Amino acid sequence: MPNTRSARKRVRQSERNRLRNKMYKSRIKTAIRRLEEALAGGDDGAIQAALRRAMSAIDRAALRGAIHRNAAARKKSRLAQRLKKLGRAL
Template identity: 90%
Template sequence: MPNTRSARKRVRQAERNRLRNKMYKTRIKTAIRRLEEALTGGDPTAIQEALRRAVSAIDRAAVRGAIHRNTAARKKSRLMQRLKKLGVVA
């Protein structure tokens, strides 16, 4: 248990930040899952829209500090590699 006022405040801040970071990470996972669902559907416009949303969610999380910028770059790179392999993205 925290003993000082500042330590108690840090506990509150850490919990608030943990929940915020969790929200951003969940948004990334959902966006990637929807992109994968669009890929199984095969509609090119739906795939492009899902890709745009996934990249946006990843970038937003990186800017907010929920994930490291290198992690964001790696996730985007792997998505692009998969799409390129399937011939969806040039």
């Protein structure tokens, strides 16, 4: 248990930040899952839209500090590689 006022405040802040980071990470996972579903469907318009949403979610999470910028770059690179492997243009 925190003993000082400042420690209690840090506990509250940490919990709030943890939940916010969890939200951003969840958005990334959902966007990537929807991109994979679009790839399975094969509609180019849906794939482009899903890719744009996934890249945006990744960038937003990195900007807010929920994930490291190198982790964001790695995720985006792997998504691009997967599309390229399937013969889809970015």
